[in-house]
Amino acid sequence: MRRYTRGEGKAGCIFYLAILFIGVFLAYRFVPPKIAHAQLKDYAEEISIHNPRKDAKWFKKQILNRARDLDVPLDAKGIEIEKQGIKRIKIRVTYVRVLDLVVTDFEMKQEFFVDRDLFIV
Numbered sequence: 001m002r003r004y005t006r007g008e009g010k011a012g013c014i015f016y017l018a019i020l021f022i023g024v025f026l027a028y029r030f031v032p033p034k035i036a037h038a039q040l041k042d043y044a045e046e047i048s049i050h051n052p053r054k055d056a057k058w059f060k061k062q063i064l065n066r067a068r069d070l071d072v073p074l075d076a077k078g079i080e081i082e083k084q085g086i087k088r089i090k091i092r093v094t095y096v097r098v099l100d101l102v103v104t105d106f107e108m109k110q111e112f113f114v115d116r117d118l119f120i121v
Contacts, residue, residue: 029099033108036070040093041112048089052118056081063093073097090115 043066047059060079067074074095082090091114099106 026101029101030108033097033099033110036072037110037112039070040067040072040074041114044091044093044112044114045116048091048114048116048118052086052089056083059083059089059091063091067095086118088115088117 040063044059044063047054047062051058059081060076063079064074064076072095074093078093078095080090080092084090092111093113094109094111097108097110099108
């Protein structure tokens with residue numbers, strides 16, 4: 001064992017810990033909005049399947065209520081619903097979520113489109 005051997009140092013460890021910290025922080029900021037977006041899309045698909053006789057106002061109200069429950073920044077202007085009688089429904093939802101990333105704000109544009117045939121049994 002050499003007594004005065006110089007080691008590599010701890011700079012590499014600190015560098016990789018900083019990268020790990022940044023990755024965890026970004027995941028903490030980006031993953032919950034993505035999950036809320038997916039839940040809102042699933043909800044829009046579900047109500048379009050199970051409620052073929054409802055009108056466009058009802059669909060818009062239900063989507064807005066669900067968005068409020070999920071803390072999604074959605075307003076009535078961001079929802080377009082086209083219902084073609086009892087045969088087809090098209091729902092387009094668009095909104096922008098602003099994420100605070102400490103050094104800057106990031107605008108994440110989110111959008112989904114539901115196009116379903118309606119079946120009445």
